[in-house]
Amino acid sequence: MNEIMKMEHVSLAFSTVKALDDLNFTVQAGEIFGFLGPSGAGKTTTMKLLSGQLRQDEGIVQVFQKNVKNNDHDLYAQIGILSDNSGLYDNLSVYENLKLFADIRHLKKANIKEVLAKLKLEGQEKKLVKKLSRGMRQRLMFATVILHKPRLLFLDEPTSALDPATSEAVHKIILDLNKEGTTIFLTTHNMEEADKLCDRVAFLHQGHIMECGNPQELKVKYANNCICIQTNQGDMIQTTKDKKELISILSKMDNEILTIHSVEPDLKTIFLNITGREL
Ligand SMILES: Nc1ncnc2c1ncn2[C@@H]1O[C@H](COP(=O)(O)OP(=O)(O)O)[C@@H](O)[C@H]1O
Ligand SMILES: [Mg+2]
Numbered sequence: 001m002n003e004i005m006k007m008e009h010v011s012l013a014f015s016t017v018k019a020l021d022d023l024n025f026t027v028q029a030g031e032i033f034g035f036l037g038p039s040g041a042g043k044t045t046t047m048k049l050l051s052g053q054l055r056q057d058e059g060i061v062q063v064f065q066k067n068v069k070n071n072d073h074d075l076y077a078q079i080g081i082l083s084d085n086s087g088l089y090d091n092l093s094v095y096e097n098l099k100l101f102a103d104i105r106h107l108k109k110a111n112i113k114e115v116l117a118k119l120k121l122e123g124q125e126k127k128l129v130k131k132l133s134r135g136m137r138q139r140l141m142f143a144t145v146i147l148h149k150p151r152l153l154f155l156d157e158p159t160s161a162l163d164p165a166t167s168e169a170v171h172k173i174i175l176d177l178n179k180e181g182t183t184i185f186l187t188t189h190n191m192e193e194a195d196k197l198c199d200r201v202a203f204l205h206q207g208h209i210m211e212c213g214n215p216q217e218l219k220v221k222y223a224n225n226c227i228c229i230q231t232n233q234g235d236m237i238q239t240t241k242d243k244k245e246l247i248s249i250l251s252k253m254d255n256e257i258l259t260i261h262s263v264e265p266d267l268k269t270i271f272l273n274i275t276g277r278e279l
Contacts, residue, residue: 004151022208035204041204
């Protein structure tokens with residue numbers, strides 16, 4: 001496979017706060033790569049390094065097999081970045097917003113119609129952005145970042161403020177873009193989303209990658225260590241096979257136990273086991 005991004009021994013501090021600590025990973029062309037971690041883990045900072053918006057203190061950051069430089073126009077022509085500050089203009093229409101983004105990128109023949117169709121926004125061209133529903137707004141933000149057909153998309157928590165139905169629509173957009181060949185770097189703290197969308201995930205904790213792999217393979221890798229206890233009150237408690245921990249949980253339990261069995265853990269549980277932190 002073709003390597004599209006790479007970080008080697010990357011560290012970055014904001015004055016006394018060490019935001020990233022010896023990051024190492026690669027992303028292959030065609031992957032949906034998930035960068036998972038709780039708030040403050042360093043997800044956005046990593047994305048900013050990869051997209052040339054910040055410089056690392058140490059290490060190597062490569063995209064398309066070239067070192068990333070600040071404000072690199074060659075790079076910007078090939079990537080799209082969706083973050084919560086992907087500013088739309090509220091008092092302009094859907095079409096005017098897209099035209100503006102096309103002009104900023106000097107796209108002579110922007111496929112505004114094609115992009116509108118792709119994001120199911122046909123017929124909404126004249127609507128003012130301030131009148132859009134949240135879901136439509138998010139779809140329009142997507143439209144603005146794929147107008148120039150980027151090979152690589154950075155999505156910073158694309159569903160964090162969305163309801164389940166809108167999240168579902170966004171997931172479909174992500175999968176469709178990926179099917180067309182777009183490589184996607186996605187940050188999220190939603191482990192179910194990561195499990196559903198990502199070919200590989202990295203678990204980020206305090207600026208360091210604690211684990212990285214295919215979700216299914218990670219579940220198998222950590223399966224042996226996971227026990228599920230179900231009580232008559234409907235509780236489902238997951239713990240590790242660590243005897244002391246298991247005994248401690250059992251001894252504190254008031255409810256009657258219905259079942260105890262080993263299970264395939266979900267990504268949330270694996271993250272908690274590795275980092276000791278909830279998402
Ligand atoms: N511009 C900045 N100045 C100072 N500290 C920052 C800055 N940006 C991020 N940080 C700090 O770096 C750490 C990682 O932040 P961030 O990458 O935004 O995390 P995430 O996106 O995972 O929530 C946090 O401790 C945050 O407070
Ligand atoms: Mg962030």
